Each structure stands twice: as structure tokens, then as C-alpha cells.
Amino acid sequence: MEDEERLNESKVDMVFQSKEEVFTFYTNYAKKKGFGVEMRSSKRRDDGNFKYFTFACAKAHKKESTSKNLLSSKLSTKTRCQAKIRCKRCEDESFKITIVELSHDHDLSPGKALHLRCHRKINEQVKRRLDINDQAGIAPNKNFRSLVVDAGGYENVTFNEMDCRNYIDELRRKKAWCRGCRSRRHLKAIITDQCKAMQNAIAIVFPNTKHRWCLWHIMKKLLEKLRGYSNYEEIKEALQSVVYDSLNENEFENGWSLLIDTFDLNENDCFVYEVVEDVKVRDKRRDVKFMVAFNEVECEAKCNCHLFEFRGILCRHALLVLILRKMSEISSRYILSRWRKDLKRGYTCIRSSYNLSCKETQRCGQMCDAFREVAIIAASEEEKYKRVMDVIEELKSSLMNGEVINSTTQASCLPHDNEVNKQNMSSGANEVLSPLVTRRKGSPPTKRRVSRLEQVVESLKMKKKRKQIEEKDPKKS
Incomplete structure (x- = not known):
């Protein structure tokens, strides 16, 4: 109650010596009240020190998102809670509270507050116990349960099983790193994605280590690299067989050579161009780099913006490369049929509510009936x-x-049919007579219930007809 009374009594002008002291004070108060704490906003000076910062309730929204995923099944538990404190740095480098909001728009749970992220802590004694049990070969889940038993129940521990697992994993990574400096031996190989910055860093830190690219990332780019070939599916199947079914290096090299020769992929060099575009993002401008692969043999240009693949329109980056290569015309593959003026569009002959009076539509309907x-x-x-x-x-x-x-x-x-028809007409044989008229089941059409819309239409027709009669012969009216 002392911290709570202190905060209630002094809403502003409370002074602390550091940001950590403010955080400790506010989290202790939040734990007693039953809510979590997060840093909501902050600003630093030119020297890197905080100018001001805000600690707020963890339930509060950071910022309303302009694009929400309406199909997501995960419901947000955030609210518009206004509970917060804001501190400003003073001239003597201390921090003073300038704003205090105590009210919450949600229920508080003092009994469950210890399970919130900001209140979960692993002290040094527990860390030592986790380290010893891990060295003894005890699994992380059993390691955590032993700590729960010593504490007398889950409600008495200030951490959960995931916190223990994260600490054990971090401890293992540190030990593995320390063993490799002590042994003064470099790693034999490192597998990463195709990142240029990471490649340069590994070459400097581990000059004797083989840097290999991740196989999953390589195979993921099959569609991007080979989809331009008409026999893409065959190439993909053969390549996957070579990569995944080869048991040794010689078998892979032989299979790779056979793949290149079978599908004639020897001379498949593409002049990859880097096109830089000045793009305005909100109030700032920045350069965006696009990669265009140009194949001179097939006169094919592919850009990583994928505008043609998505909308059927060749992007300005590819057009710039074609202009640079002095190509007088583009390939016919980039002129889709739907953009051509001479394309006969079948849907224009379909009868609809907006083209009932179209002669072309009427003729098309009559011919379809006759063909049927x-x-x-x-x-x-x-x-x-x-x-x-x-x-x-x-x-x-x-x-x-x-x-x-x-x-x-x-x-x-x-x-042949005309001759048969003439003979039939002359002889009168095979004369087709009209079918007998039979009474249908149910009410006759004349007694059919008329809808409200038909009544209104019929009434308007009658009024129009009367008006025409009055105009022709006023005496009859």
C-alpha cells in the first residue's frame, strides 16, 4: 500500500534517479493492482540518453492499424486503456513524473499478475539450479517441475516453463561459443540464407569456415528461376530427383551434367540489371532497387516486381532495360490477347438487362436457338x-x-436432305401434324397470381394507352 499511496498522493513531480528505478517502482505498483506494464513511447537526445519516456498498461493499443486482417481467427485482447505515467529528464539528469493516469477500462487481476510478462523473473538462485540440472541431463520440463515442487505450487513461482526453456537454450549457446574460442578452432561449415551482408561477415570472422547456402531457400526459388521454360514441370521433377536422391558427390555431379544436357541449359546466361527507382513513401523519398534479368536469345525480361505475372502489364523497369538494349519492339508474349482491340469478346453477345435492344445480341440469341x-x-x-x-x-x-x-x-x-424434303413435300409422306392440345395440371395461366411489379407495369401501360387514345381522339375521352 505504501507505493500505491505514494503514487496517489503525488500524481506529478515525483523524482527518480534512473529509468530502471522508475520501471521498478511502476511494475511493483502494477503487480499489486493486477495489470502489466510496457514502454509505450520514448525519445532520445543527441547523446543517446532518454529525453522522456512513457510506461503504460500492457492492455493499451500502441496504434490503430489501418489495415486489419479480417480473416484472422486470433482476437485481440487490447483495449483503449489510458493508464500510464510519463517521465521527463531534468537538468540534474534525474527523471520527474509529468503525467499520471490511474484509471483502467478493463478488469484487474492482482492474483494473476505474476504470470504477466513484465512480472516474470528468474532470480540468480533459480538460474543456478537450472544450469546444474541441465548439466545432469534433466529434461527442461522436469527441470521446471522440480522448481515448482520446491516453491510449493505454480502460484508461488515468478516464471513459467517457456522462460526456463529460453534461459536453458541461451545458456547452451553461450557454452558452445565459449568452447569454440577456447579450442581455437573454426567451425567447419555454416548454413545460412543467401544474404550478402552475412556472407561478408562470415568471411571476416570465420575465414576458414565453409559458408553454404540453405537447400530449402535454393529449392524455393525454382519457380522464379525456371518458370519461363515450357517444360518447367519436367525440369523441376528432374532437378528435385538429382538434389534429393543423390547419395554422394559423384552421383550428384553426374546427374547435374545429365540434367543440363537433356534440357539444353548450357548457354542460359541472363545480363542482370539493377534498376533504381525514386519512390515517395509518405513524406520521405528513398531509392528502391529492382532486379531485371534479360535473356537476349529469347528477348525475355523478368523483373522481381512481378507486375506482368500479376496484372499482365510489362513493368517500367523491364521496359527501361529493353530501351537500354536498343530493342525496337517487345516480344509477342508480352501482348496478351485481352489487351488487343481486335479480340472478339463473347460475353458482349450475351443477353442482359442493359443490352436488351442490341441488334447483335438479338441476332446471336436467335441463331443459338436455331442451332440448338x-x-x-x-x-x-x-x-x-x-x-x-x-x-x-x-x-x-x-x-x-x-x-x-x-x-x-x-x-x-x-x-441429300434437300432432295428428301422435296420428295416428301411432293408426295405428302411423313407429314408432321400438330400435337393434340391437352389441359395442364393446376390452375390455368389466366388465373395465375400476378406479382406487385407486374401490376404496376400493367397499370403504367394502360395509362399510356389511354393517353395516346385521348391525344388521337379527344371526344372518346
Whole structure:
């Protein structure tokens, strides 16, 4: 209660000698009240020392995100809690509290506060015990449980199992590093990602160590490096077989040579260009580097911005490289059919609510209905099907060549059928009669219930009709 009373009595002007002293004071108060503490904001001077800092409730938002992942199943437990204290550095290098907010907008749990991150601590005695048990070969989970038993329960420990595991892992790394300085021997190999800065650092610190690239990162780039080939799937399968199925170095080298020769990958050199673009990010400008791989043989340019792969438009970085290489025209592979003006778009002939009066749409619908009837008749026999398909191909080629189909051409399309029809018409045989009219089940169409929309439309039609009659003959009105 002493710390709480001190904070309540002196809302401002409390003086501390260091930031650590402020943090210790506020975390002790927070532990008694039942909330966690985090540093919310701070600013340093030119010499690197703090000018001011703010400790706030751990439940408070740092900043509202402008882009939220609405599909995430993890719900945030953050609130708009305003509880905080702000300290400012004085002229004598001490810190003075300038702002104090004590109210919270969430429930406090003094009994569970010891499990919050800022209140979890491993003292020196516990660290020594963890070190001894780890040297004895005791597993981390059993190591933690032994400490819980000594403390008399989980509620009496100020740390959890993950804290113990993290400390043990850190201890093991330090011991392994110390053994390698003491032994004055470099590591035989280090496996990392393809990072240029890390490669340079390893070459300086470990000059006798072999720096190898991670196989997973190498195989991950297969799609980026080889997707331009038409037989990409075959190359990918063969390469994976060579990499993962080789048992020794000679077998890998033989398989690699066979792979290069089989798919003709010997002379596959690409003039990789670095294009620097001046980009404005908020109120600042910075240079962004883009890598463009240019293949002169196939006249192919690939940029790591992937604009063409995503939107079908060649990016300005690739165009700059083509201009630099004095290419007068781009490859036809970069002109997609959907950007061409002469592309016949089938969806424009589909009837919809906004093109009911379009003549092209009406003609297309009538022809589709007629073709459907022909298809139903011809589908019953193989000879009829072949004859119809031949006629359709002939009509298609004629129309594409700009020829006009006249009545003579139409009559000569199906000579056999025309002769049969003439004979039938002259003889009157096989005359098709209209079907008998039968009464349908249910209510007749005239008694069908009319919707409200149809009633309104019919009423408007009647009003329009009356108006036309009145205009023609006012006497009838």
C-alpha cells in the first residue's frame, strides 16, 4: 500500500534517479493492482540518453492499424486503456513524473499478475539450479517441475516453463561459443540464407569456415528461376530427383551434367540489371532497387516486381532495360490477347438487362436457338452429327474469310436432305401434324397470381394507352 499511496498522493513531480528505478517502482505498483506494464513511447537526445519516456498498461493499443486482417481467427485482447505515467529528464539528469493516469477500462487481476510478462523473473538462485540440472541431463520440463515442487505450487513461482526453456537454450549457446574460442578452432561449415551482408561477415570472422547456402531457400526459388521454360514441370521433377536422391558427390555431379544436357541449359546466361527507382513513401523519398534479368536469345525480361505475372502489364523497369538494349519492339508474349482491340469478346453477345435492344445480341440469341434445334435433331445419329459439323466448319471458314452466304450456297449445303424434303413435300409422306392440345395440371395461366411489379407495369401501360387514345381522339375521352 505504501507505493500505491505514494503514487496517489503525488500524481506529478515525483523524482527518480534512473529509468530502471522508475520501471521498478511502476511494475511493483502494477503487480499489486493486477495489470502489466510496457514502454509505450520514448525519445532520445543527441547523446543517446532518454529525453522522456512513457510506461503504460500492457492492455493499451500502441496504434490503430489501418489495415486489419479480417480473416484472422486470433482476437485481440487490447483495449483503449489510458493508464500510464510519463517521465521527463531534468537538468540534474534525474527523471520527474509529468503525467499520471490511474484509471483502467478493463478488469484487474492482482492474483494473476505474476504470470504477466513484465512480472516474470528468474532470480540468480533459480538460474543456478537450472544450469546444474541441465548439466545432469534433466529434461527442461522436469527441470521446471522440480522448481515448482520446491516453491510449493505454480502460484508461488515468478516464471513459467517457456522462460526456463529460453534461459536453458541461451545458456547452451553461450557454452558452445565459449568452447569454440577456447579450442581455437573454426567451425567447419555454416548454413545460412543467401544474404550478402552475412556472407561478408562470415568471411571476416570465420575465414576458414565453409559458408553454404540453405537447400530449402535454393529449392524455393525454382519457380522464379525456371518458370519461363515450357517444360518447367519436367525440369523441376528432374532437378528435385538429382538434389534429393543423390547419395554422394559423384552421383550428384553426374546427374547435374545429365540434367543440363537433356534440357539444353548450357548457354542460359541472363545480363542482370539493377534498376533504381525514386519512390515517395509518405513524406520521405528513398531509392528502391529492382532486379531485371534479360535473356537476349529469347528477348525475355523478368523483373522481381512481378507486375506482368500479376496484372499482365510489362513493368517500367523491364521496359527501361529493353530501351537500354536498343530493342525496337517487345516480344509477342508480352501482348496478351485481352489487351488487343481486335479480340472478339463473347460475353458482349450475351443477353442482359442493359443490352436488351442490341441488334447483335438479338441476332446471336436467335441463331443459338436455331442451332440448338439442329443439334438436338443431329445428335441421334452419327451420320447426321458428322454432316452438321462439316457444314458448320464450312460456314465458319466462309464467314471468317469475309464471304457472304447466299441462298444458293445455303441450298447446296445439304443436297441429300434437300432432295428428301422435296420428295416428301411432293408426295405428302411423313407429314408432321400438330400435337393434340391437352389441359395442364393446376390452375390455368389466366388465373395465375400476378406479382406487385407486374401490376404496376400493367397499370403504367394502360395509362399510356389511354393517353395516346385521348391525344388521337379527344371526344372518346
